Amino acid sequence: MIQTISYNVMQVVFILAFAPLYAGVLSRFKEIVQSRRGPSILQPYRDIWKLFHKDQILSEETTWIYLLTPYLVFVIPIFVAILIPVLTDFPLVFAFMGDMLAGGFFLGLAGFFAALAAVDTGNPYGPMGASRTRMVGFLAEPVFMIVFFTVSFVAQSTIPYIVQQKWIASPGAFFAPAHILLLIAFLMLILAEGGKIPVDNPTGHFELAMIDESKGLEFSGRGAALMKWGGQMKFLVLACIFLNVLVAPWGLAHGPALFGVILAVPLILLKIFLFAIVLVVIESSLAKLRLFRISEFLGAAFITAVAAMVTSIFPGAQT
């Protein structure tokens, strides 16, 4: 009991510690692919450190929502991290406290408050970004639901720890059309939710074209640091769900031995950095879509997800 709780804490520490590193590695990879040098991979840590030592400035117009939001955005990925398999492939103590739907609700709550806080500040760019994020959000929602229902239908469970066991059970299940289509749909979802290039340009500095970034424009000091760190953690958590639950649980610790769990850390990092290369290739080879083409992108994700569902629920697909 104590042991599994400590592993759960380790998972949270893993997410906390490596989320900025992952953001740094992603941006560095991208710069290298585009034949530029780019900042050090430790730059996100320095940014967060710097922001924590600056004063927070509050507009007179803001309410408690603006004060609360950075903490929520920071804490919620941690909540999700204790529900999903990050380092171990056996259920930990909080595994049965909530399923994937709960994780989705948690992340949705953070997004909801971030949008409210953006409107709260009175900055004209904030509400614009918030409304665009909501647009992406409500288009992504059905895709998430279909992916979630299909996964839970195939695995007969909604607990991520049990779902991941399904895919290693047999090559037949791993390569089944439903699984592959689900992976592609979820990858498109990650690109949309993480504000990556076909949907949003995370490195853009032009407020009118921003989607995700403009929500955080008004935050300063500690608030900005927490928002930034929380956003990076959210992306790492999504990548963990994608890699550890949906793609395959390779490299996770199998048994309760401490050594195995510690060994899992570099393996998971390796896997996540391989995923970063895939993301960078996608980001560098595509152009950002026009705002009203985003609905087509997410429509395509929806079609893929429904096709996955179709190939898994009809009688022909089952034994």
Add this chain to the structure above:
Amino acid sequence: MTDPKVSIPEALNALSAGLVLLSAFAMVATRQVRGVVRFFVIQSLLLAASCFLLGYSRNSNHLWTLGAITVAAKAVAIPWILRRLLPGEFYERREIAQAINIPASLLLSLLLAILSEFLVGPLAAASIDSVIRINLPIGLAGVLIGAYSLIARREAIPQLIGILAMENGAFFAGIAIANELPLIAELGVAVGVMLIAVVTGLLSRNIGQTIGTTETGTLSELKEEATPWR
């Protein structure tokens, strides 16, 4: 859910089945003519991969030959023929004027995929072979989606690709059911498909040279006593 005892080649065939379905959707979703041709080549290569995998797992030389014919005819010859016959600007053309816009087209082709699962599902469920259970509905979906893009597209080359995609779908279902079709039939189909490409390519080249477009959607204006020539 698939049988846990599926062998690796058959599992990989399932992977290529998923991607065949996806590339059928991609052909409907692509605006640029070049993109449509590219997705057709990808789909044909996946089809050939499926042939090779099944040929390996069922020990059938016939399927190996079939895969080789597919690569030669559909992935190499047809794109080459089209490239030779039509000037490059046809390939650069974007925003094909479609009868139905792309999101609606995608939803309709999704409905066609559901329909084909619904129709073939009970039939496939009767079979023990997991390959048949996977290939049959996806192949039928490929046929229906190809037929749909034949209707919805208004540009000559994507319509041609629609016909060829129908053929791909039928082929994909066929390799699962029939191991030993006479080779001469397959050769005939491969040559026939190439002939379709040549004829359609020549026709649309001539149409393009005469009236400056290959949009078949506007061809109805050329009918006998219709509107005076503008």
